[in-house]
Amino acid sequence: MMGEMVRAAWASLTAHKLRSFLTMLGILIGVGAIMVIVALGVGGQAAVISLIESQRLQRTIQIIPTELVRPGLPQPGQVLAFVPDDFATVRQFRGVARVYYTLYGEANVAAGRHSVNVTVEAGPSFLPDIAHFVVTEGRMYTDVDVAAHRPVTLISQPLAVTLFGTPHATGRVIRLGGHPLEVIGVTASTQANLLTGLFGANAVYLPGTTCRDLFPWWSITEMDVEVQPGVDKQDLARRIVLALNIAHHDPDGFADSTGLLAGLEHTVGAVTTVLTLVVGAIAGIALVVGGVGVMNIMLVSVAERTQEIGIRMALGATRRHILQQFLLESVIVTTIGGGLGVLCGAAGVIGVRAVTHFPAAVPWWAAAGSVVFSAAVGFLSGLYPARQAARLHPIDAIRNE
Template sequence: MNATELLTSAFLSMRAHLLRSLLTMLGIFIGVASIIAIVAIGKGGQNAVVSTLENNQLRQTIEIVPRELVVPGIPQPGQILSFSNEDFDIARQFQGVLQVAETLYGQAAVSAGRQSANLMLEGGPDYLNGLANFSVIQGRMFTNGDVLTHQNVALLSQQAALQLFGRENVVGQSLVVGGQTLQVIGVTASTEPSLLNGILGGGAVYLPYTTLEGIFPNWTASEMDIAVQPGVSVPELSQRIVTALNIHAHSAEAFETSAGFLQGIEKLIGTITNILTLVIGAVAGIALVVGGVGVMNIMLVSVTERTQEIGIRMSLGATKSAIVWQFLFESMMLTATGGLLGIVFGVLVTIIVRAAFHFPVAVSWQVSIGAFLFSALIGLVCGLYPALKASRLLPVDALRYE
């Protein structure tokens, strides 16, 4: 029998016992789908952090945060995060620094008419658009004049606009934050995958930091933003500024750049991903072994059921190797099909995660191909014994079998 005939025979055998074949594939299906989904989610998180790091390195900006921040920009209960006026003066003294400003972060209730939502608030300088991972797609960014005069203006992310107004075209509308009415002057869209956007859902309000300080006077600066002159080495200057701030704070670890924090997050995500991959890999491996045992069991049953067919084929001249390959192809078809369906389901899970939680995912096609080949290998190994058993039947005994 040639390859085409072997594949046709394997397909017809699967179709003849469709339910049994599907149940046999289940272990392989679960194992492969688990590996694809977990690796894609973990890899996506790593890629998002790396992308943010690379974009920060391309900008002529420095972002410095207190090291005790658990998540940059999100104050924890009872935590005091602040920069003193002296800290900002220290940063301004360095050659190559164009401008130093503060950024405030926090969460608060935001309302528009009858709709309200608990959103992230970010109060920053007029060049915030060059620091954050977004672009203004409607309206305008607030200006330095808006910052200096404490204007009650704000920009909404697309997600926040949909939450509050049910549409994205909201320029000119009003919203209320902390009892203060603000006019919406623009709408922003994310320009790159963001891990925090994925966690927080992307609903955010951006406004001048002076305005946010007036609304919440107890909030303190959570980040120092520094605009750097073109041609100046950002990594070198940022290290010098951080060192000076730490000396002023009498602590070697009081402050760090957000890039340093993100690198720590990247390592943490990498470690968590590796651990999860090992754990899920072990579970998936058990599922594959169980699936392989199930395949071997079903193939042994198939050999018993088709004993007379084997005898007829042998009496008509079929060689032992032809019988072996026939059953090996059937076994491999079962496991490879289960692996392929597992890959499809795993990819669907990642698509659902991306759409539902706005979380970056990255399907690894190398892992997918490896999982498919490994599932076919399981079929080859677990189908070998039943195939050899079938080839060793004597034609006379096989024809007499009932």
């Protein structure tokens, strides 16, 4: 019985392919939008959490000027910079293994006839704020390179393609701000920083010492402290920040970015939740509009098929049979629409991931929930038309020609 009814519903849907597809479209778009939004929200939260986790796991403390993380754009003149004495001070703390600085800046890179502006990140042979630094070709610079101020560099894959037309650029030479550097490796980095990580950036990485030689006027705004095993990182960070703030006569001058991020976790979580809710509500409205479209088309379908309904009733179909048949049709339409919406949403998410490094992901519960919700939309919007169909009088229906 059920199998026959599904076949009948399918047959009448395929009889009007374009109409069925257009009916599905509303649901498809609504569900697709929900998928992408949820994926971005979930991905964003996952990115923040993984960033915080990765920093917790490392034996590194990252200290930055507080101005950089205050709300609003940092005022360039007000951002404190580290001075050589700061490094000497911190080196004396018990539990500190090594102290480095990381430099950030922008500079012009040229090779052959090509020339572009890139972001420069220069520091120790480990890069504490990069979650997954993958060297795809060549090698990372070593402590020796850092100590010897060697003119070597790693460039990002997009940059290699821009400059040399190929991701294989090891052994080539680039000019950074006019100074030649040997490319010793290519990287497909996934920057954990949400903003800079969004796009596969043109980026250059080089030893901090080398960078300091090339751009002595760049101020140092990040101090990386490698901690000895078994030391209480948080306590040490607190004491270092206190000492630096005293030295700079600013009670709120520097901050432990790991600690700041932990606070950020709640903020970002709350923001993404609100965003997901708001945009999700808009997508929900789209689904309701889709449902109204389904109801409209089902009413048209009932009106068109009055005679069919009458014939089925004459042959022994009960009102319940007719009700079920039309409900089934609208549920099938919206469920397929929802399923296609999930697929389109997933395709969109894959697209986002291909273009950016944003870790968007469709959670299974969102996909399953959307399909179930689509089916519910189909049921609700099919209910009224199906009742109209079931209430037809068989002789009126047959007579309708």
